[in-house]
Amino acid sequence: METKKLFLVDNDDIFCFAAEVLIKSRNLAHEVARFENGLEALNALKTLVDSPDELPAILLLDLNMPIMSGWEFLDEIKTGPEIFTKKIAIYILTSSIAPEDVTKSKDYPFLEGYITKPLTVEDIDRVSAK
Amino acid sequence: MNTKKAFPFKLVDNPFPLVIVDSTLTIQECSVETLAFFEIDDSAQPMHLKELIGESYKIFLESTENKKKQIETISIFSKTEKQRWIRTACYPDITNSHFHIYFDDVSDEISQYELSMRAKRIAKIGSWKVDLVKNTLIWSDITREIHEVPNDFVPDLKMAINFYKEGKHRDKINNAVSACMEMAKPFDLELIIVTAKGREKWVRAIGEAEVIQGEVCGFQGVFQDIDKIKREQLRYEILNNRMRAAIEGANIGIWDWDIEKNDLIWDENMFTIFGIDESQFKAAYEAWESVVHPDDKENAVEEVQMALDGIKEFDTEFRAIKGCGSIAYILGRAIVFRDEEGNPLRMVGINQDVTKARIKDIRARRLLEVMEKQNVKLTNFAHVVSHNIRSSSSNISMLSGMLLDNTSNDRTLEFIEMINKSAEKLEETISDLNEIVKIQTTDSLDLYQIEVRSVLESVIESINALVVESKAEIRIDIDRSLRVWGIKPYLTSIFLNLLTNSIKYRSPDRKLLVNIGVEHSDNQTVIAFNDNGIGIDLKKNGQHLFGMYKTFHSNKDAKGIGLYIANNQMEALDGRIEVKSSVGQGSTFYLHFKK
Numbered sequence: 001m002e003t004k005k006l007f008l009v010d011n012d013d014i015f016c017f018a019a020e021v022l023i024k025s026r027n028l029a030h031e032v033a034r035f036e037n038g039l040e041a042l043n044a045l046k047t048l049v050d051s052p053d054e055l056p057a058i059l060l061l062d063l064n065m066p067i068m069s070g071w072e073f074l075d076e077i078k079t080g081p082e083i084f085t086k087k088i089a090i091y092i093l094t095s096s097i098a099p100e101d102v103t104k105s106k107d108y109p110f111l112e113g114y115i116t117k118p119l120t121v122e123d124i125d126r127v128s129a130k
Numbered sequence: 131m132n133t134k135k136a137f138p139f140k141l142v143d144n145p146f147p148l149v150i151v152d153s154t155l156t157i158q159e160c161s162v163e164t165l166a167f168f169e170i171d172d173s174a175q176p177m178h179l180k181e182l183i184g185e186s187y188k189i190f191l192e193s194t195e196n197k198k199k200q201i202e203t204i205s206i207f208s209k210t211e212k213q214r215w216i217r218t219a220c221y222p223d224i225t226n227s228h229f230h231i232y233f234d235d236v237s238d239e240i241s242q243y244e245l246s247m248r249a250k251r252i253a254k255i256g257s258w259k260v261d262l263v264k265n266t267l268i269w270s271d272i273t274r275e276i277h278e279v280p281n282d283f284v285p286d287l288k289m290a291i292n293f294y295k296e297g298k299h300r301d302k303i304n305n306a307v308s309a310c311m312e313m314a315k316p317f318d319l320e321l322i323i324v325t326a327k328g329r330e331k332w333v334r335a336i337g338e339a340e341v342i343q344g345e346v347c348g349f350q351g352v353f354q355d356i357d358k359i360k361r362e363q364l365r366y367e368i369l370n371n372r373m374r375a376a377i378e379g380a381n382i383g384i385w386d387w388d389i390e391k392n393d394l395i396w397d398e399n400m401f402t403i404f405g406i407d408e409s410q411f412k413a414a415y416e417a418w419e420s421v422v423h424p425d426d427k428e429n430a431v432e433e434v435q436m437a438l439d440g441i442k443e444f445d446t447e448f449r450a451i452k453g454c455g456s457i458a459y460i461l462g463r464a465i466v467f468r469d470e471e472g473n474p475l476r477m478v479g480i481n482q483d484v485t486k487a488r489i490k491d492i493r494a495r496r497l498l499e500v501m502e503k504q505n506v507k508l509t510n511f512a513h514v515v516s517h518n519i520r521s522s523s524s525n526i527s528m529l530s531g532m533l534l535d536n537t538s539n540d541r542t543l544e545f546i547e548m549i550n551k552s553a554e555k556l557e558e559t560i561s562d563l564n565e566i567v568k569i570q571t572t573d574s575l576d577l578y579q580i581e582v583r584s585v586l587e588s589v590i591e592s593i594n595a596l597v598v599e600s601k602a603e604i605r606i607d608i609d610r611s612l613r614v615w616g617i618k619p620y621l622t623s624i625f626l627n628l629l630t631n632s633i634k635y636r637s638p639d640r641k642l643l644v645n646i647g648v649e650h651s652d653n654q655t656v657i658a659f660n661d662n663g664i665g666i667d668l669k670k671n672g673q674h675l676f677g678m679y680k681t682f683h684s685n686k687d688a689k690g691i692g693l694y695i696a697n698n699q700m701e702a703l704d705g706r707i708e709v710k711s712s713v714g715q716g717s718t719f720y721l722h723f724k725k
Contacts, residue, residue, distance in 0.1 A: 012521060012525070014529070014555075015525050015528070017548060019528075021537060021541070022528075095521045097520070117525075118525070118527050118531070119528060120531075
């Protein structure tokens with residue numbers, strides 16, 4: 001079985017701890033890489049441009065983060081190498097239930113989905129089924 | 131007949147009206163002709179001049195007093211109510227004890243004089259003449275012009291009458307002409323005709339019968355175009371009525387300014403509105419100008435000038451300084467009346483005291499501004515707070531759910547610790563919230579003069595351990611006497627936030643140096659906190675810098691609440707906070723306090 005990689009971009013340590021346990025327990029991914037903000041994740045992705053097999057299959061993205069927010073990260077991805085949006089299933093994973101955020105997410109057609117916290121087993125199974 | 135003195139020639143036989151009076155104007159003698167002249171019955175001998183010429187007799191008391199000759203033309207009314215003009219000449223006799231008074235009827239001369247004067251005054255007068263014997267109607271050139279018919283137009287009486295507008299106008303002229311023909315009754319009417327070109331026009335038609343041997347053989351008169359005057363007059367009447375209606379109820383004053391004479395008339399309400407005593411008022415334009423608030427004078431005077439120049443009607447609002455010194459908001463509207471060449475003659479207008487409404491308006495607008503600002507703040511606030519609360523609460527529900535599902539495996543203790551941390555964070559968010567709500571509800575507090583330096587020193591004292599540990603050097607270049615408007619807890623909180631930020635975001639490459647100084651401007655005292663820390667990228671983060679829960683460094687301690695609170699507190703003190711910064715060099719925060 002191939003090793004499935006997942007990027008978790010969120011500055012909330014507690015959430016990341018719980019999410020990682022949940023993800024692994026449901027076998028959504030075998031390897032979870034954590035990033036504090038959009039910039040860290042973007043930099044990590046950039047180093048993998050030439051080795052697409054190393055790219056994560058799934059990226060879970062928080063919106064509210066310092067340095068580079070989730071939106072800013074998406075703007076970078078939008079204009080970046082096509083391989084990112086092709087290879088990676090990107091999900092917004094946020095505590096925001098503001099309708100304007102849901103609406104704004106429609107501006108990024110390459111997004112796989114919009115998940116609101118708390119992250120549940122059902123959410124993970126849904127991602128896994130795709 | 132009373133003839134006391136036996137002159138050879140008897141006065142009573144004089145063939146003209148003549149009386150002899152004493153100094154009280156009591157009649158001593160009276161010629162027979164006098165009785166006929168004044169239409170007095172033979173049996174009723176007049177005793178006093180008053181009985182002949184009425185109250186006008188008083189004029190001649192002066193003459194008898196001074197023993198001087200006096201000639202006056204006075205008006206009396208005949209028994210048939212016809213006005214007569216009597217030239218009355220009073221001469222003292224040689225003894226100076228009696229006076230001779232002669233009477234002469236000059237009515238014809240006077241009326242002719244009056245008519246010619248009237249003709250001179252009134253322009254655009256034509257004439258016409260109807261000869262009933264030859265059955266012709268003759269129009270003068272001007273009459274034809276007024277009817278807008280060609281010069282060779284030959285009218286007849288029926289046609290002439292049909293020029294009058296159908297309905298009451300034509301009925302009136304018909305009746306007047308009939309009465310003139312049958313009873314020689316003169317007429318003088320203002321009516322509308324419809325000219326040959328179909329235009330409606332106000333005219334004045336005056337007619338008089340020509341009587342020969344008791345028979346009306348024709349009539350003639352004048353015909354005048356009064357359209358412009360009449361329309362102006364009607365417009366004025368309508369306006370007048372409208373104004374009168376408007377005044378009833380509202381506290382409106384009316385003024386009327388005769389521009390040529392610079393005669394300004396105010397009604398009673400005007401004096402009430404401006405709080406001026408009527409006796410103190412100099413009835414001229416300058417009197418109005420002097421009550422207008424100096425700041426509004428230029429505009430108000432310009433509005434008047436524009437109205438006079440016909441650029442726009444006078445319709446403005448200005449403040450007035452009332453007699454008692456208080457300020458009133460006045461709404462002014464006026465209309466300019468002009469002569470035929472368009473020169474302004476009169477300006478008539480209203481003034482209304484709208485102070486109550488205006489003050490309410492200003493208050494409402496201010497309130498609205500505050501509310502709008504507050505509303506935006508609260509929406510933001512609710513958004514941000516709900517996000518943070520949701521973060522913690524969703525973590526708790528997720529962790530506890532996993533515990534229950536046994537997803538946690540053997541890491542139960544770790545999970546409980548995490549739940550505990552999340553609960554603490556939730557508590558912290560709620561306490562932040564409380565802190566912020568406190569600022570926003572103490573918006574209208576009274577400010578005090580606070581000594582800046584002593585507050586600063588106690589703040590530094592309270593974080594002494596942190597200062598020592600970070601090896602920071604803090605220099606205060608502020609005089610001990612400097613005070614600003616504020617409240618102490620806010621200043622303490624703001625200073626604390628700025629200083630701990632400087633320490634938190636100090637550069638790892640150099641010793642932290644914080645300089646606190648002061649700058650003065652006309653209406654502000656500015657306290658500046660300058661540090662040599664890592665700085666903030668303002669281009670990127672400037673707009674969010676004072677937002678709630680916004681952080682700009684990867685520092686784990688950053689909560690994004692300090693500057694948000696500081697900004698709110700400065701706003702509550704009616705001041706503001708500003709920042710200048712460059713990445714890698716340091717930041718300066720400026721606190722602007724109202725003087």
